[in-house]
Amino acid sequence: MKILDRLKMLSEGVVIAFDSIRVNKVRAALTILGIAVGVFVVTGMSATVQGINSGVSASLAAAGPTTFFVTRWPAAINSCNGSADSCPWRHNEPLSLDDAHVILRQPGIQSVIVHVGSSAQVKYRGNNLPSARVDAYTADWTEVNGGDMAAGRNFTQGENTDASAVVVINVALRKQLFPDLENAQAIGKEIMIGANPFRVIGIWDQTGSLFDDADEPKATVPFEAAYRKLRFGIRWLDLTVKPRDGVPQDVAMDQAIAALRVRRQLKPAQDNTFFVSTPEKVMELYNDIVGKFFSFMIGLSAIGLMVGGVGVIAIMMISVTERTREIGVRKALGATRGTILWQFLVEAATLTMIGAVAGLVVGGALTYVIRANTSIKASIPPLAIVVALAAAALTGILFGLFPAYRAARLDPVEALRYE
Amino acid sequence: MTADVRDIPLSTTGELQAVVGNVGAVPGQDWVIVTRGITRDYDMGGEVVRALRGVDLAVRRNEYVAIMGPSGSGKSTLMNLVGCLDTPTSGENWLNGSLGSDMKDDALARVRNREIGFVFQTFNLLPRATALHNVELPLVYAGVGSAERKKRAVEALERVQLKDRMDHRPNELSGGQRQRVAIARALVKQPAILLADEPTGNLDSATSEEIMRVFEELAAAGQTVIMVTHESEIAAHARRVVVLRDGRISSDERREHFVKRLEK
Numbered sequence: 222m223k224i225l226d227r228l229k230m231l232s233e234g235v236v237i238a239f240d241s242i243r244v245n246k247v248r249a250a251l252t253i254l255g256i257a258v259g260v261f262v263v264t265g266m267s268a269t270v271q272g273i274n275s276g277v278s279a280s281l282a283a284a285g286p287t288t289f290f291v292t293r294w295p296a297a298i299n300s301c302n303g304s305a306d307s308c309p310w311r312h313n314e315p316l317s318l319d320d321a322h323v324i325l326r327q328p329g330i331q332s333v334i335v336h337v338g339s340s341a342q343v344k345y346r347g348n349n350l351p352s353a354r355v356d357a358y359t360a361d362w363t364e365v366n367g368g369d370m371a372a373g374r375n376f377t378q379g380e381n382t383d384a385s386a387v388v389v390i391n392v393a394l395r396k397q398l399f400p401d402l403e404n405a406q407a408i409g410k411e412i413m414i415g416a417n418p419f420r421v422i423g424i425w426d427q428t429g430s431l432f433d434d435a436d437e438p439k440a441t442v443p444f445e446a447a448y449r450k451l452r453f454g455i456r457w458l459d460l461t462v463k464p465r466d467g468v469p470q471d472v473a474m475d476q477a478i479a480a481l482r483v484r485r486q487l488k489p490a491q492d493n494t495f496f497v498s499t500p501e502k503v504m505e506l507y508n509d510i511v512g513k514f515f516s517f518m519i520g521l522s523a524i525g526l527m528v529g530g531v532g533v534i535a536i537m538m539i540s541v542t543e544r545t546r547e548i549g550v551r552k553a554l555g556a557t558r559g560t561i562l563w564q565f566l567v568e569a570a571t572l573t574m575i576g577a578v579a580g581l582v583v584g585g586a587l588t589y590v591i592r593a594n595t596s597i598k599a600s601i602p603p604l605a606i607v608v609a610l611a612a613a614a615l616t617g618i619l620f621g622l623f624p625a626y627r628a629a630r631l632d633p634v635e636a637l638r639y640e
Numbered sequence: 641m642t643a644d645v646r647d648i649p650l651s652t653t654g655e656l657q658a659v660v661g662n663v664g665a666v667p668g669q670d671w672v673i674v675t676r677g678i679t680r681d682y683d684m685g686g687e688v689v690r691a692l693r694g695v696d697l698a699v700r701r702n703e704y705v706a707i708m709g710p711s712g713s714g715k716s717t718l719m720n721l722v723g724c725l726d727t728p729t730s731g732e733n734w735l736n737g738s739l740g741s742d743m744k745d746d747a748l749a750r751v752r753n754r755e756i757g758f759v760f761q762t763f764n765l766l767p768r769a770t771a772l773h774n775v776e777l778p779l780v781y782a783g784v785g786s787a788e789r790k791k792r793a794v795e796a797l798e799r800v801q802l803k804d805r806m807d808h809r810p811n812e813l814s815g816g817q818r819q820r821v822a823i824a825r826a827l828v829k830q831p832a833i834l835l836a837d838e839p840t841g842n843l844d845s846a847t848s849e850e851i852m853r854v855f856e857e858l859a860a861a862g863q864t865v866i867m868v869t870h871e872s873e874i875a876a877h878a879r880r881v882v883v884l885r886d887g888r889i890s891s892d893e894r895r896e897h898f899v900k901r902l903e904k
Contacts, residue, residue, distance in 0.1 A: 550764045553725060554825070555753020555781040557746040633725045637764070 238571035252532035253576035259525025260580025268588040272599035281500035296498040327476040329468040357447030372404040373423035384445035394438035530620035537624035549636025569621025577613030673699035678731030693887035704859035706878035757826025761838035816847035
């Protein structure tokens with residue numbers, strides 16, 4: 222038979238497959254379930270990972286292409302059990318404001334944003350958030366964070382130096398504190414952070430990301446105000462360093478490292494007592510985690526497909542036995558071994574493809590739920606759909622091969638005599 | 641490959657000579673069926689059952705032959721060999737010029753598709769397919785395009801007066817109608833032979849007569865028909881009756897002789 226004729230017989234095989242599914246609903250459902258679970262896991266997970274990926278890329282991109290980070294701790298996954306061996310960085314001197322100033326004095330550096338995150342009670346009249354997130358930044362923080370001022374303005378360098386009691390709140394916090402007001406109407410109101418009154422000067426419409434949920438109420442205050450008025454601890458500072466335009470990242474990084482080493486009087490043989498990392502490095506680290514997570518998921522879904530595959534063998538064996546006579550008739554009428562084999566393979570692949578479609582539908586629903594309820598912009602990558610369908614079809618063909626081969630090899634005389 | 645008819649060992653009865661004796665014919669021309677000394681043994685759990693013990697049978701184009709015999713006589717085995725569903729343990733069988741005894745599975749399937757239309761006792765229609773689709777099936781395996789397939793299937797159903805029932809499934813048809821669908825399916829590729837295995841075995845006598853009339857019309861129109869049956873009344877519809885006993889041909893004669901012998 223020619224390829225074209227084979228393809229013509231596809232539709233017949235698909236119809237037969239749907240028919241045998243209709244006749245054996247429970248059996249087919251069990252078979253399909255395994256495949257569906259496998260596909261569901263893969264699509265749900267890859268959609269989530271895809272969403273997280275785009276979030277991570279977006280927040281890293283917001284920081285600017287040459288921006289880098291200086292931290293006391295390394296950008297790596299490490300379990301710290303308290304011993305010196307497991308996390309030597311605990312002995313690193315904390316970063317200080319002076320460190321930031323030293324870096325800022327380097328010729329290639331445009332700005333150094335100092336940040337420390339904490340939480341505090343935030344309230345406005347009756348609206349009380351017992352533990353809202355409060356970030357303390359130096360004035361340039363809007364340059365490295367995704368988003369826009371929805372109303373009002375950011376605090377100035379001067380307000381930071383003066384430790385002015387001003388605050389920029391994000392839209393989520395505005396909704397909590399001033400549910401009845403527009404963004405612009407909240408400007409100028411005085412809210413309480415801890416025991417200190419702060420004046421709202423801006424509403425920040427932030428782009429959410431994996432690291433920074435836009436729906437989380439958040440207040441941003443000048444660093445000095447946080448340090449002096451709110452008594453924020455500053456042992457966990459992190460610095461975001463933005464090089465001047467046209468200065469390559471590595472040049473700026475070398476300047477920052479050299480400056481810090483000099484300030485900390487490190488000898489040439491000594492290691493840095495701080496860590497410098499780039500968005501790429503963070504991305505790499507992140508990809509590494511995601512990769513492990515992903516291979517685990519693929520393992521899980523492979524098990525699903527295996528279970529489904531064994532189900533395919535079972536249901537197809539039964540199907541072949543039940544239709545022995547039909548196979549005999551088809552052979553009597555001129556069906557060759559190849560034709561019969563093809564027919565049953567199409568049937569098996571149809572079964573598993575239905576499972577795959579079911580899995581995709583459920584995975585799609587999960588993706589929608591994730592999108593609607595979290596800041597992860599989950600979406601099923603088109604490739605995942607193709608891969609899921611292909612994997613399902615392959616499973617059907619692989620596991621359907623044995624029953625199909627049995628059918629193809631049936632002796633027509635005996636098959637016709639079969640009761 | 642051809643063979644001179646003088647090499648064909650004919651049945652021992654003089655009657656066969658009268659019916660088929662046509663010196664000079666070769667398999668594949670006038671002779672659609674030629675078997676030479678075919679035997680078929682079955683291994684039944686270590687015990688060898690000799691179903692056929694050397695059968696020589698020659699059937700010319702346009703003949704209407706009944707193969708008769710009690711159960712166990714080997715008539716079904718003979719039909720399977722003649723129909724290229726099976727190959728003999730020894731001997732040769734020719735079907736319209738093709739040496740079936742030399743063929744493998746797929747080659748046999750193609751010969752069946754090209755040369756034979758089967759009609760079975762239990763109809764053997766695909767239960768989930770319409771009459772039309774059942775009739776189309778041999779054309780599907782022949783690789784005929786769908787438009788052409790439908791046209792020819794409808795024509796075949798017309799020949800058995802079932803065109804108006806073509807969209808019905810087998811369970812919506814009577815026994816006689818089902819068998820006529822099966823006949824349409826057998827005829828759709830204009831086979832060299834219509835091979836019927838107990839075609840009336842599952843039908844009441846009135847319906848049996850109806851089916852026999854269809855066979856007679858087909859034979860009158862020039863279709864070669866070979867029918868296997870254990871009922872002498874049914875066999876008496878054919879023009880030539882071959883009787884098998886214990887795996888051998890015991891008689892091979894014209895209908896008139898057969899009927900006369902029956903009446904004695």
